[in-house]
Amino acid sequence: MVALDGIAMSTDPTQLELKSQDYHWYSPILKAQLQDCRGELIVRPVTEDEVIRVVTACARERVKLVVRGGGTGNYGQCVPLEGGVILDITGLDQVLEIGDGWVRVQAGCNIMALERAVRASTVVPGGQELLMYPSTRDTATIGGFIGGGYGGAGSVRNGILKDPGNVSRVRIVTIEETPRVIELDDADIQKVHHAFGTNGVMTELTLALKPAVDWVHHIALFPTYRRALEFGVAATEACARANPIRGSDAPPVPPGPAIDAFEITAVDQRFAPFYADAFGDRFPAGQDAVFAMVNPRDLPAWRALVHRFGGTETMAMTEDELTREGLVPAFECAWNHTTLMALRHDKSWTNLQTVYGWPLDIDLVERQMQRYGDELVMHHEFGRDQHGFVVFALPLVAYFDRERLYEIIREHEADGCLVFDNHVVTIEGGGMKTIDTAQIDFKKLADPHGLMNPGKAEGWLPEYARP
Ligand SMILES: Cc1cc2nc3c(=O)[nH]c(=O)nc-3n(C[C@H](O)[C@H](O)[C@H](O)COP(=O)(O)OP(=O)(O)OC[C@H]3O[C@@H](n4cnc5c(N)ncnc54)[C@H](O)[C@@H]3O)c2cc1C
Structure with a gap:
């Protein structure tokens, strides 16, 4: 594809197998269900302009697309259920700007690299730190954390990702023949947080920081x-x-x-x-x-x-x-x-x-x-x-088997525990339980052809897809 000239890409079968997997294999049910799922092309843009060229080509050719960060998600969040392009976002890895109490960073930045950068910065004497990170800090990306994560180390002190102020801005590229760049602030960020990469490619994030502590x-x-x-x-x-x-x-x-x-x-x-x-x-x-x-x-x-x-x-x-x-x-x-x-x-x-x-x-x-x-x-x-x-x-x-696992889940629910079912692939079947209409409405704008991570959003119906 001439449109993608100069952008790193691969169809190497070993790479395709590797990059079509995440940590869904914790679940024997998902392991059996997803073992044959494969993307067909890996692309690795290194700038937002290159991301735009990739998604333009996908939109024009109606090619399915899965964004991949560190690939540490559970629930098969990163597994291409319907083939297509794997957009490896780890080339967008720059820490762009550090201020007093905030950092602006590209979405593919490794979280440990980001934590090191904000600790080393002298904007605040003694350095700063992220409010929270997943236990996969050393391997996950910050965009993947917002796209698929919830909370982690730091949550006992600073709450979860969803809480107001923890993430203050997200920059999104839409999947259209002529892509747009949209910036979401504050409460609007919930439109893309934990949406499993179904409604736009995050390219930049602004996150809150606090003074560093040597824990x-x-x-x-x-x-x-x-x-x-x-x-x-x-x-x-x-x-x-x-x-x-x-x-x-x-x-x-x-x-x-x-x-x-x-x-x-x-x-x-x-x-x-x-x-x-x-x-x-x-x-x-x-x-x-x-x-x-x-x-x-x-x-x-x-x-x-x-x-x-x-x-x-x-x-x-x-x-x-x-x-x-x-x-x-x-x-x-x-x-x-x-x-x-x-x-x-x-x-x-x-x-x-x-x-x-x-x-x-x-x-x-x-x-x-x-x-x-x-x-x-x-x-x-x-x-x-x-x-x-x-x-x-x-x-x-x-x-033991699926039946016994779900018996245990039902018993936990009868005990009054909420269960985030990590043995299913959809957003709603896992943690969210209900369809988030704000996320689906945003998908109609940001991914109008329904190309992103198909099969992961139950709330997206085939008839919503613009022809
Ligand atoms: C051992 C282990 C420990 C974990 N601990 C935690 C924990 O403490 N807390 C927690 O919340 N989770 C945890 N997780 C889940 C997972 O590691 C985190 O959610 C992590 O932050 C995901 O980051 P990643 O870069 O690997 O994302 P990926 O797995 O690459 O992607 C996750 C989802 O986000 C989407 N996505 C990625 N980048 C973008 C982007 N730029 N734009 C749009 N969509 C995007 C993907 O399509 C996918 O649906 C853990 C998982 C494992 C295996």
Whole structure:
């Protein structure tokens, strides 16, 4: 195609196989369903103008298109269900501008590179940091996080991506014969956030920053999972005292210490064998763990809280110290990395993504642990959104078959847990549950021919496509 002259591209079958995959294989159901899906051409633009040339050609020829960042998404977010072009966005990797409290960055920028850049910048003495990142910080792109992610390390302190102010501007290229560039601000960003790349190519983002903290990566061990969760609840409340939730509907927080933290994760002791290579005696068998990132300023108060709940500290190191010792950071012991740790040892595990109410019903968690025995291994993430506290869980599940998996999901729903079903490919079937009409309306503008990531938006009907 002359229109694409000078733009890197490939039809190499090995590359096509690799770049047609993401981390959907956590789910045996999706693994079977998506194993033969392949894109037909990989293109790697390095400027917005090149992106525009690629999407112009796709729109003119009515070729399907999947945007790909780091390819770490679950749910098959990046898997081309109907072939077509894989638009590798990682060539747009520049940090464009850093201000006091914000950064403007190209969407294909690796998140770790971005974090390093804002920490190194002298705009604010001592540097700045991102408000949150997925546990895939080192491999994912910032655009992929907005397109497919939700929250992660930092969410216990700063909320989730969706909360007002965390992402303040997104620049989008539409998929039309003559593409337009649209900038969405503030609340309008929800039109493309978590839309699985179905409604426009993000090329630039503006994100909020805060002054950098050299977080201490911490492990505390507890004699029971109940104690680990009780500590997690108390630590989350302590974090909210240090960083108050400002919404008018914010839940009351009892008096106590204020302790700044970036990550708080409780991990069931049955995970210990999967962590042995990474941590050895720091997470031995027979004890439940809380992995955390704590402000060094508040470490004495954190240690006192650990002690109050009968815990023992086995690690307290900055990221530089961890790197020197060859240890992994606490956020890579959290979120979906916990499942990855288990899968590296035994491929028969899968997981669920569930949400519990606040205050966390620890009796319910114990009843669930009794109900499932070794069929399910617990892991909870403490977080918040603009309205209050949120406790996510990503328990390991020993996969038997689809019927049994959905029986477990129904039981969790009957328990009052919300389940983000990571065994389906659509936006609505996974986390969102309902059709987001604002996203579909925006797709009518930004992808009028319905070429982007087909099969992922249930709300998009064939008759919406402009001929
Ligand atoms: C081990 C592991 C841990 C994880 N931890 C977390 C976590 O802590 N929090 C969390 O929220 N998620 C998590 N995830 C999911 C995933 O890693 C994150 O959502 C991540 O940010 C995705 O970034 P990526 O660059 O890999 O995106 P990709 O997988 O490349 O893309 C994700 C989606 O966004 C779309 N997209 C990508 N770039 C663009 C663009 N420029 N314009 C339009 N659409 C685009 C893609 O088409 C796709 O639908 C985890 C996944 C794994 C496997």
